[in-house]
Amino acid sequence: MIHKILRRLLIIRLALSLVVDYWKICRIDRRLQGEEREAAVNQIYTSAGIRMRKTAFRLKGVIVKIGQFLSMRQDILPKAFTLELAGLQDELPTAPLPAIKRLLENELKNFNTPIFKHFEEDAIAAASLAQVHKAFLFDGTEVAVKVIRPGIEKLARIDLATIGLVTKVIQRIPSLSRKMNFIQMHQEFTDTISRELDCLQEIKQMKRFEEMFASNQRIKIPKVYENFSTQRVLVMEHVEGARVTDYETLSKWGIDPASIAETLLDAYFRQILVFGYIHLDPHPGNLLILPDNRLCFLDFGMVDELTAEEVKTIRWLVQSIMLGNLDGILSTFEELGFLPADANRKDLQPTLSQVLERLHNSGSQQSKPEFKHVVAGLRHFIKNSPLQLQAKYMFLIRCIGILITVLSILAPRTDWFEILYRIGPSVFNTPVQA
Numbered sequence: 001m002i003h004k005i006l007r008r009l010l011i012i013r014l015a016l017s018l019v020v021d022y023w024k025i026c027r028i029d030r031r032l033q034g035e036e037r038e039a040a041v042n043q044i045y046t047s048a049g050i051r052m053r054k055t056a057f058r059l060k061g062v063i064v065k066i067g068q069f070l071s072m073r074q075d076i077l078p079k080a081f082t083l084e085l086a087g088l089q090d091e092l093p094t095a096p097l098p099a100i101k102r103l104l105e106n107e108l109k110n111f112n113t114p115i116f117k118h119f120e121e122d123a124i125a126a127a128s129l130a131q132v133h134k135a136f137l138f139d140g141t142e143v144a145v146k147v148i149r150p151g152i153e154k155l156a157r158i159d160l161a162t163i164g165l166v167t168k169v170i171q172r173i174p175s176l177s178r179k180m181n182f183i184q185m186h187q188e189f190t191d192t193i194s195r196e197l198d199c200l201q202e203i204k205q206m207k208r209f210e211e212m213f214a215s216n217q218r219i220k221i222p223k224v225y226e227n228f229s230t231q232r233v234l235v236m237e238h239v240e241g242a243r244v245t246d247y248e249t250l251s252k253w254g255i256d257p258a259s260i261a262e263t264l265l266d267a268y269f270r271q272i273l274v275f276g277y278i279h280l281d282p283h284p285g286n287l288l289i290l291p292d293n294r295l296c297f298l299d300f301g302m303v304d305e306l307t308a309e310e311v312k313t314i315r316w317l318v319q320s321i322m323l324g325n326l327d328g329i330l331s332t333f334e335e336l337g338f339l340p341a342d343a344n345r346k347d348l349q350p351t352l353s354q355v356l357e358r359l360h361n362s363g364s365q366q367s368k369p370e371f372k373h374v375v376a377g378l379r380h381f382i383k384n385s386p387l388q389l390q391a392k393y394m395f396l397i398r399c400i401g402i403l404i405t406v407l408s409i410l411a412p413r414t415d416w417f418e419i420l421y422r423i424g425p426s427v428f429n430t431p432v433q434a
Contacts, residue, residue: 007059007155008162014055014063015166019173021048042080049084056088061152062159062193064088064128069398094123094131099150107230114138115228115235119145125285129156129196129301134238143225146234148197156197160190184391192395196301199234205300206236212275218263220288220296239296241288244410253291261410262419263295268403269427272396273315276306276434280399282406304396308434310336315428322420324356337390348386 021044028040056067070077071085108115118136124144125132129152133145167182176182195201203224213219223237242249250257264287271278279286280302288296306314313335320328326349333339389397407416 004158007158010055010059011063011159011162012166014052015163015170017051018048019170019176021045022176042078045078045080046084049081053084053088056085059155059159060092061128061155062163064092065193066163066189068128088128092126092128094126095147095149097121100131100133100147103147103150104233107233108228111228116145127299129193135235137225137228142238143235144222144238146199146202146236148199148232153197156193160186160193164190178388180389181391185394188391188394192302195303198231199229200231202234202300203229205303208277209279209297209300212271212277213267216267218294219267220290220294222296222298239288239290239298241290241296244284244287244289244406246289250289255289255291255293258411258414259293260289260295261407261414262423264403264410265407265416265419266423266427267295267297269423270430272306273311273318273427274430274433276308276311276432278304278306278396278399280304280395282399282403284406284409287406302395304399306434308432311432311434315432319424319428321356321359322417322424326352326356329356333387336393338387340386340388343386 024044025041028037028044032040052067052070056064067085067088071082071088104119115137116135117138117140120134123131123133130146130148133147135143135145137143164183164186167186171177171182203226206221206224210221213221220239222239225235225237228235242253244257244260247257250260264282268278268282279297279300281299282297286297286299288298290296313332316328317332317336319325320332327345329352330339330345330348334341334343407414
C-alpha cells in the first residue's frame with residue numbers, strides 16, 4: 001500500500017511540475033524576446049527533461065513508456081527536452097534473471113517437455129514493458145524470446161489510474177484542453193498499453209503484417225512460434241541485422257541507405273494509405289537492415305487500425321499536400337476532426353501556404369536548416385490556429401514524427417518529394433484494403 005501511494009505521489013508531482021513549467025514558459029513568452037527568451041525557455045525544458053528521466057528510471061513501467069513516447073517527438077518538442085529523455089530508449093535496466101526464469105516456468109509449465117535447449121541469461125533488448133532474450137529450441141533453431149516484465153501489469157494499473165486522475169485536472173485548464181482532449185488521450189494510451197501487454201494479441205498483429213507484405217521481397221517479418229508462446233511469452237525467429245544508425249556495417253555490406261529509406265517510406269505509405277493497419281513504433285531499435293538489403297520490422301505491440309473511410313480521407317490529405325491544394329488540406333482536417341466546422345479558412349490559408357512552401361523547398365533543396373524552418377512553421381501553425389488534436393490519431397501522428405526522424409538519419413540529403421511522386425501513383429492506384 002505504501003509503495004502504491006508513493007508511486008502515485010511521484011507521478012502527480014511530476015505532472016504538476018510540468019504544468020507549472022508550461023505556465024512559466026507562457027510568462028517568458030510575454031516578457032522576453034530573441035536569444036534571452038530562447039535561453040530561459042531552454043533552461044526550463046532541460047530541467048523538465050532531467051526531472052522526467054529521473055522519475056522514469058525510478059518508477060519504471062508506464063512512465064518510461066511516456067518518456068520514450070515524448071523523446072521521439074523531435075518534430076514538435078524542443079530539443080532541450082527530448083535530448084534529456086533520449087537515454088530512456090536504450091539505457092533501461094533488465095529485470096532480474098531469477099524473476100524472468102520464474103515467469104517462464106509458470107507460463108510454460110503446461111508444456112509436456114522443455115522448450116529451450118539453451119536460454120541466454122543476458123537480454124539482447126530491454127524495453128519499458130518487456131525484454132528479449134536469445135534462446136535455442138531443442139532442434140537447434142535460434143529464437144528470440146520476448147518476456148513481459150514480471151509484475152509490470154500491476155504497476156501499469158496503478159500508473160494508468162493515477163495518470164487518469166491527472167488528466168481530469170489538466171482537462172480543466174482551458175489553455176491546454178482547447179488543443180487536446182486529455183481524457184480521451186488517456187483512454188487511447190490505456191488501450192494501447194493493454195494490447196502491448198498481451199503477446200497473443202501481438203502474434204495476431206504479426207501474422208496480419210506477414211499477410212500484408214507477403215509479396216514484397218524487400219520486407220521481412222519474423223516467423224512466430226505460436227505453439228510455444230503464451231500471453232506473457234512470445235517466441236519468434238531471431239533475426240540478425242544492423243540498425244539504421246550503424247553506418248559502418250551498412251557500408252561494409254554495400255547497402256545504400258537511401259534505398260532502404262525508400263523501402264521504409266513505401267512500406268508506411270501502403271500501411272497508412274492501402275491497408276489501414278500501421279506499425280506505430282518505427283524507432284531505430286525496431287528496424288533492422290539485413291545483409292541482403294531487406295528491411296525487417298520488429299516489435300508489433302503498438303499497432304493502429306483505420307477504417308476504410310479514414311484511409312480514403314488521409315489519402316486525399318496526402319495528395320493535397322503533394323499538390324499544394326490548400327482547400328483539400330483544410331477539408332480533410334475538418335473531416336478528420338482537427339478543424340472545427342466554424343473555423344475561418346481564409347485566416348488559415350496564408351500560414352499554411354508558407355508551411356507548404358517550406359516543406360516543398362526542404363525536399364528540393366535537401367537542406368537541414370530549411371527542414372528546421374518547416375518544423376518551426378508547423379509548431380507555429382498548430383499553436384496559433386484553431387486546430388484541435390484528436391486523441392484517436394495521437395499515436396499515428398507520433399509514428400509519422402518518428403518516421404521522419406528515422407528517414408532523416410538514413411538519408412539526410414534526399415529529395416523526399418521526388419521519391420513520393422515516384423512511389424505515389426502505385427500506392428494511390430491500389431484499392432483500399434482496410
